[in-house]
Amino acid sequence: xxxxxxxxxxxxxxxxxxxxxxxxxxxxxxxxxxxxxxxxxxxxxxxxxxxxxxxxxxxxxxxxxxxxxxxxxxxxxxxxxxxxxxxxxxxxxxxxxxxxxxxxxxxxxxxx
Amino acid sequence: xxxxxxxxxxxxxxxxxxxxxxxxxxxxxxxxxxxxxxxxxxxxxxxxxxxxxxxxxxxxxxxxxxxxxxxxxxxxxxxxxxxxxxxxxxxxxxxxxxxxxxxxxxxxxx
Numbered sequence: 001x002x003x004x005x006x007x008x009x010x011x012x013x014x015x016x017x018x019x020x021x022x023x024x025x026x027x028x029x030x031x032x033x034x035x036x037x038x039x040x041x042x043x044x045x046x047x048x049x050x051x052x053x054x055x056x057x058x059x060x061x062x063x064x065x066x067x068x069x070x071x072x073x074x075x076x077x078x079x080x081x082x083x084x085x086x087x088x089x090x091x092x093x094x095x096x097x098x099x100x101x102x103x104x105x106x107x108x109x110x111x112x
Numbered sequence: 113x114x115x116x117x118x119x120x121x122x123x124x125x126x127x128x129x130x131x132x133x134x135x136x137x138x139x140x141x142x143x144x145x146x147x148x149x150x151x152x153x154x155x156x157x158x159x160x161x162x163x164x165x166x167x168x169x170x171x172x173x174x175x176x177x178x179x180x181x182x183x184x185x186x187x188x189x190x191x192x193x194x195x196x197x198x199x200x201x202x203x204x205x206x207x208x209x210x211x212x213x214x215x216x217x218x219x220x221x222x
Binding site for chain 1: 143145147152153154155156157160162171202206209210211213214215216
């Protein structure tokens with residue numbers, strides 16, 4: 001069975017600093033990969049996705065993610081964090097047969 | 113275009129009562145999903161449907177049932193609610209790639 005691990009439950013970062021959120025997955029092939037963001041009290045919004053091709057993908061709000069097959073990772077990055085980036089971030093994989101698995105989430109706090 | 117709507121927005125329910133959470137999408141997506149979100153556990157898949165007329169069990173299906181009579185609607189039923197089903201429930205649909213999420217239903221079972 002597939003699994004997704006987001007090792008960091010909480011991350012605190014200063015406004016303007018860089019951010020990296022880790023995502024590792026376990027699956028026998030390359031799944032579809034997604035990052036979603038959930039602001040407090042809100043639903044989930046897609047930041048970016050990877051299906052195939054260029055392993056560095058650009059998303060909305062200045063986010064990017066890099067797929068590394070050798071490490072089974074899909075880490076999310078942003079060069080300069082804004083206070084509005086405070087939210088919870090979820091990594092999701094979609095395997096064959098529409099099987100979906102979420103990571104446990106990483107809550108990002110932004111210090112002024 | 114509404115996307116995905118869920119009803120009710122929130123509900124407080126007595127244990128043992130039956131409850132149906134509604135989900136409707138207007139994007140003609142084949143696949144639909146129900147998740148529950150609990151603090152510290154992220155989102156867990158309850159049931160899914162790859163196309164109208166078919167359903168499948170997710171990670172935490174016990175105590176829940178679904179039906180998919182048509183493409184647009186995917187109701188989730190709690191036959192006899194228990195306090196452990198207190199959660200925020202999200203419906204989603206997919207065109208085979210990206211998942212689109214509804215706004216969620218906050219359910220409290222007392």
